[in-house]
Amino acid sequence: MFRWILIGLLALGIAGTAFWGYMEHQEKNSILIQAENTYQRSFHELTYHMDLLHDQIGTTLAMNSSEKLSPQFVEIWRLTSEALTNVGQLPLGLLPFNKTEEFLSNIGDFTYRTAVRDLDDSPLTDDETSTLKKLYSQSGDIKDELREVQHMALENNLRWMDVQLALANEDEPMDNTIIDGFTTVEKSVEGYSEGYADSPIIGTSSEEHQYKHLNGKEIREEEALKKGMEILNVENQENLTIAETGEGSDIPIYSLSYQNGDESGYMDLAKQGGHPLTVLITRPIAENKISLNEGAEKAQDYLEKHDLDSMMLFESSEYDNVGLYSFVYNQDGVRVYSDAVEVKVALDDGEVIGLTARNYYMNHTERDIPEPTLSMEEAKEMVNSNVDIQEEFLAVIDNDLDEEVLTYEFLGVMDNDTYRIFINAMNGREEKVEKLDGTEINFAANF
Amino acid sequence: MVNRKAVFLLMIMIISLIGLQPDSTTKTVNAFSSQVIQHGAVGDDVIELQSRLQYLGFYNGKIDGVFGWGTYWALRNFQYEFGMEVDGLAGQTTKDKLVQASNYDEGFVKENINQGKDFSHYGGGDRNAQQQQGQGDQSGSNVTAVNVPQGYSQNDIQLMANAVYGEARGEPYEGQVAVAAVILNRVESSTFPNTVSGVIFEPRAFTAVADGQIWLTPNETARQAVLDAINGWDPSGNATYYFNPDTATSGWIWTRPQIKKIGKHIFCN
Numbered sequence: 001m002f003r004w005i006l007i008g009l010l011a012l013g014i015a016g017t018a019f020w021g022y023m024e025h026q027e028k029n030s031i032l033i034q035a036e037n038t039y040q041r042s043f044h045e046l047t048y049h050m051d052l053l054h055d056q057i058g059t060t061l062a063m064n065s066s067e068k069l070s071p072q073f074v075e076i077w078r079l080t081s082e083a084l085t086n087v088g089q090l091p092l093g094l095l096p097f098n099k100t101e102e103f104l105s106n107i108g109d110f111t112y113r114t115a116v117r118d119l120d121d122s123p124l125t126d127d128e129t130s131t132l133k134k135l136y137s138q139s140g141d142i143k144d145e146l147r148e149v150q151h152m153a154l155e156n157n158l159r160w161m162d163v164q165l166a167l168a169n170e171d172e173p174m175d176n177t178i179i180d181g182f183t184t185v186e187k188s189v190e191g192y193s194e195g196y197a198d199s200p201i202i203g204t205s206s207e208e209h210q211y212k213h214l215n216g217k218e219i220r221e222e223e224a225l226k227k228g229m230e231i232l233n234v235e236n237q238e239n240l241t242i243a244e245t246g247e248g249s250d251i252p253i254y255s256l257s258y259q260n261g262d263e264s265g266y267m268d269l270a271k272q273g274g275h276p277l278t279v280l281i282t283r284p285i286a287e288n289k290i291s292l293n294e295g296a297e298k299a300q301d302y303l304e305k306h307d308l309d310s311m312m313l314f315e316s317s318e319y320d321n322v323g324l325y326s327f328v329y330n331q332d333g334v335r336v337y338s339d340a341v342e343v344k345v346a347l348d349d350g351e352v353i354g355l356t357a358r359n360y361y362m363n364h365t366e367r368d369i370p371e372p373t374l375s376m377e378e379a380k381e382m383v384n385s386n387v388d389i390q391e392e393f394l395a396v397i398d399n400d401l402d403e404e405v406l407t408y409e410f411l412g413v414m415d416n417d418t419y420r421i422f423i424n425a426m427n428g429r430e431e432k433v434e435k436l437d438g439t440e441i442n443f444a445a446n447f
Numbered sequence: 448m449v450n451r452k453a454v455f456l457l458m459i460m461i462i463s464l465i466g467l468q469p470d471s472t473t474k475t476v477n478a479f480s481s482q483v484i485q486h487g488a489v490g491d492d493v494i495e496l497q498s499r500l501q502y503l504g505f506y507n508g509k510i511d512g513v514f515g516w517g518t519y520w521a522l523r524n525f526q527y528e529f530g531m532e533v534d535g536l537a538g539q540t541t542k543d544k545l546v547q548a549s550n551y552d553e554g555f556v557k558e559n560i561n562q563g564k565d566f567s568h569y570g571g572g573d574r575n576a577q578q579q580q581g582q583g584d585q586s587g588s589n590v591t592a593v594n595v596p597q598g599y600s601q602n603d604i605q606l607m608a609n610a611v612y613g614e615a616r617g618e619p620y621e622g623q624v625a626v627a628a629v630i631l632n633r634v635e636s637s638t639f640p641n642t643v644s645g646v647i648f649e650p651r652a653f654t655a656v657a658d659g660q661i662w663l664t665p666n667e668t669a670r671q672a673v674l675d676a677i678n679g680w681d682p683s684g685n686a687t688y689y690f691n692p693d694t695a696t697s698g699w700i701w702t703r704p705q706i707k708k709i710g711k712h713i714f715c716n
Contacts, residue, residue, distance in 0.1 A: 033659045034650070041648030044606055048642050051600060150602045154609070157662050248704030248715050249684050255707055257621065266621035266682060278682055280675065282620040282668075288490070291482030293536065317487030317594040320671075324487075324678055342679045356679045390520060416508065418516035436516055440595045 032161060039090060039160035043153070046086035047146045053079045053107070054139040058435045061132060062412070062419040064384040065430040066119035073115035080108035091164040092182065099186050100142065107135055133415075142185055149181030211251055213364035216273025221254070224269050228256035231276055231306075232265040244271075253277065275361060276306060281353040285321045288347045292316055295323035295345035302352045303327060308341055308360065321347050329360070331367060335395040338363040338404070367396065369406060372425035379408040379423040382430060387412035387419060397422055399431045407431055479546065484537035488514040489590055496537055498556050500525060502549040510556065512590030557589050596677045603643050605665075607673040610647045612665035613655030615712065622710035623669060625683035627676035629714070632687050639687070683707075686714035 056076050063069050084104050087097065110131065114124070124132075152158070156177065163178045219227075221242060228240050239260065245253045252271040258264065263283040270277055290298075296313055303311050311327035312335065318324070322344055329339035344354030372379075376392060383389060391411040399405050407422040422432040484492050493514045500506035505528075506521035519535050526533045529544055537545075595601060607627055615626045633639035633646045640646050648656060655661045683689070684706040691711050695701075703715035 030657070033657065037648050037650075037656055041644050044602075044644030044648070045642050047600075048603065048644060055598075147600055147602055151605075154602060154605050157664075243707065245684060245707045246705035246715075248686070248706040253684065253707070255682075255709075257619065259619065264620055266619070268682065268684070278680060280621050280624065280680060280682065282671075291480075291484070292488040293483035293485045296485070315487065316485060318489045319594055319674060340679075344675075354675065354680065356681070358681065359679070390523065413516075413520055416517060418520070437595070437597060440593060440601055 036159055036161050042086045042089035043160065044150065046083055046090070047143075047150045049079050049083040049086060050139065050143045050146050053083060054136065054143045055435050055437075057107075057132060057136045057139055058417055059419070059433050061129075061136060062384050062387050062414055062417075062421065062435070063430065063433050064382060066123070068430045068433065069119055069124075070115050073111040076111040077108050077115060080104045080111070084108075091160060097182060097186055103138070103142070107139070110135070145181065145185045149178060149185070152177050152181065211270075211362050213361045214251065214270050214272045214275060216275075218271050219254075219269075219274040223274060224254040224256065224271075227269060227274050227276075228254075228267060231279060232256065232258060232267060232281065234258050234265070270361065275357070276355060277358050277361060279352075279355040281351070283346075283353070285346045286348040288321050290347055290350050292318050292323045292347070295347055295350060296325055298345050298350045298352060299323070299325045299327070299343040302343060302355070303341065306355075308357065311341055314340075318347070322353070323347050329364060331369060331396075333394065334369055334406070335393055335409070336364075336367065337395060337397045367404070369396065370426070372406060372408070374408070374423075374425055374428055376408060379425065379428065380410070382423045382428045383410055383412065383421055384414075387414045387421065394425065395422065397432065399424075405431060479542045481539075483539075484514060484542075486514055486516075486519050486535060487594060489594065491589065492537075493518070494556065494560070494589055495551055495553070496522070496545070499545045499549040499551050502551070503545075509592070510560065511592035512560075513592040513594060515592075560589050560591060596674070599677055604670065604673050604677070606647065607643055607676075608665040608670040609661050609663075610653060610655060611672055612669040613660035613663055614653055615710075616663075616666070616669065618710040618712065620668060620672060621682045622712060623672035624675045624680050625686070625709050625714060626689065626712070627673045628681040628683045629686050629689055631676055632681070632683070632685060636687055682709060683714040685716065687716045689714045 053076060056072065056079060060069065060072050060076070063072060084101060087101055087104070114128065158178055160178070166179060225237055225240055225242060228234065228242070229237060232240070234240055239258045241257050243255045245251075245255070254269045254271060255266070256269065257266045263281070265281045266278070267276055267280070268278040269275070296316055300311070300313065303309075308327075310330045312330040313325060314328045314335065315326040316323060323346075325343045325345065327341045327343065329336040338359065340359045341355070341357045343352060345351070346353045372394070380389060380392075387410075389410045389412040393409040395407050395409040396404055397407055397409075406425045408425050410421045410423070412419050412421060418436045420432075420434045420436055421430070423429070424431050479495055480492055482492060484496055489512060491512070494510055494512045496514070497506055497508070497510045497512070497518055500518070500521045501510065503525065505525045506518060508515075508517035508521075522537060522541070523533050523535050525545070526535075526541060529548070531541060531544065593601065595604070607630060610630065611623050611627050615623045618626070630643060630646050634641060634643055640649055647653065647661070651657065653661070686706050688700065688703055689712045690697075690700045692713055693711065700715075705713055705715045707714055
């Protein structure tokens with residue numbers, strides 16, 4: 001009897017210990033994941049900030065007016081300090097990374113000194129411009145190397161916890177991709193002797209406001225379904241699911257969707273007027289049969305069919321056999337950037353498989369565009385003389401204060417980089433300078 | 448009689464074929480397809496365009512198969528110098544002029560791209576001097592660059608795809624785009640961090656991050672969804688929160704004004 005009680009107690013004890021052990025294990029795991037996440041965050045932010053830093057320095061090179069330069073230097077200074085913080089949060093304790101940190105703080109010092117100086121009285125000297133150019137190319141190298149480390153880390157699911165362990169066990173030969181990558185970054189810096197993303201300009205109105213261009217009668221569910229069948233190419237109404245939005249939505253919307261094997265479709269229709277706001281069709285896409293150029297015509301036809309007239313193609317690019325087109329509204333030859341529409345065309349058969357017109361319906365009105373007081377030539381004078389201007393347009397954009405302004409838009413080249421520069425057509429202010437990229441080395445193809 | 452005629456015809460055809468054979472190997476073949484090439488295009492036509500422009504000295508960038516800004520300006524300069532209409536589009540007239548004015552050795556260019564060599568300059572003269580040392584490359588594609596949305600790297604896209612896959616892999620496509628759009632809406636919002644990684648790794652923001660599911664390998668669909676969201680699609684209706692009503696543990700989330708339900712997720716702000 002006594003023996004059985006003892007066995008029972010012991011069994012209970014073992015079960016209890018096992019349970020306790022399991023809980024401890026779970027807890028340890030979740031703490032490990034949390035620590036790992038913090039490291040990952042710092043690492044990914046570091047690469048992002050370096051990328052941004054490189055772009056911002058590049059943008060500075062194309063700027064001309066001190067009103068624009070000073071804030072830009074402040075921005076760079078802020079970015080260097082963010083990047084430095086990110087470096088500080090990484091478990092690199094035993095890894096020599098001080099040269100890179102020094103490099104960052106050098107950029108910071110330089111930009112801070114220039115930012116607080118009155119650039120009207122003492123503009124950038126030639127020496128300073130060449131320093132900036134050097135910093136630009138050096139930060140580009142660091143950025144590329146960090147991006148490469150990041151790619152490998154993402155590709156192979158590398159853990160920072162492993163880096164920490166590898167660094168702690170000094171006796172073992174260090175064989176860790178992240179460590180190697182950072183060592184390379186550090187090496188390349190030794191060789192030198194010394195928030196926002198560049199947001200796409202289109203549809204930039206960051207201020208939320210009422211939709212300005214939703215007109216027409218409110219449509220009923222049956223009409224919405226009919227429209228959905230037409231736009232999504234569905235023959236049988238039963239296959240469509242329809243839903244209405246709740247109180248949190250800025251405007252009342254019908255959402256329609258269907259699912260058919262590996263093909264599916266979705267669209268948002270404004271109740272008022274039945275305008276399509278979002279269309280997304282997903283299906284496997286075969287080899288290209290039509291070119292990006294022909295796809296653009298399909299996109300334009302599609303827009304005209306859906307009452308989006310006088311839109312002009314502004315940008316196009318090809319991703320995985322899909323053509324993506326950005327259109328902006330064209331009012332008497334002036335490009336209105338906030339009224340933007342994007343269209344996706346499948347390049348196998350030319351079907352339009354996506355549309356987003358939220359920005360258009362949110363911002364579009366027929367504007368009262370004034371005559372510019374500056375001539376094109378006068379505006380050109382305001383652009384940095386190192387930029388070789390290739391194309392010019394008139395454009396309405398939202399400036400930093402979220403006001404719509406009429407500008408001259410110049411596309412120009414400086415040292416193999418392309419810049420988009422906006423000069424206010426009324427007072428000559430340099431409203432915006434953007435460095436354009438849009439292509440990147442395919443990391444995945446290089447390994 | 449009929450038979451003889453047929454044999455005769457056949458022989459003529461064979462002879463003419465033989466006659467054609469050596470001709471097509473010695474002459475530079477016009478490999479341009481009939482398409483009009485424009486900014487943003489990707490592929491073999493772009494490689495040929497870049498090589499020919501480089502041969503003529505208009506293009507100094509990398510021959511990477513993506514029609515970016517560098518190629519665009521080179522093409523416009525070419526059109527200007529040759530007295531054509533300057534539109535930055537490689538249409539038939541432009542392509543004919545290019546073929547006339549330059550040589551293009553497709554095999555040579557592609558072989559070098561495949562070996563991962565950078566061209567210092569593709570043009571006349573000693574070919575050995577035109578190549579620089581590079582590492583080997585196992586991939587079969589000749590295109591060595593990709594289009595990325597302005598301001599984003601492939602890695603940012605990858606990271607977001609990880610998050611979307613971890614959070615919404617069972618959801619319909621629009622539901623995945625919506626989750627990606629929420630991440631971007633948060634980056635825009637003043638009450639959340641200002642970077643994609645900041646938003647994703649914000650403590651207690653996404654369950655997939657907290658339980659490690661973010662490190663599952665995402666599929667192509669998740670990546671497409673992220674690209675669509677970055678390019679402006681937002682089926683969530685500008686939401687900054689979403690939750691799964693079956694598993695949500697916080698009562699607070701129910702107090703947010705709801706926008707819509709896509710798949711299992713309710714989107715709100």
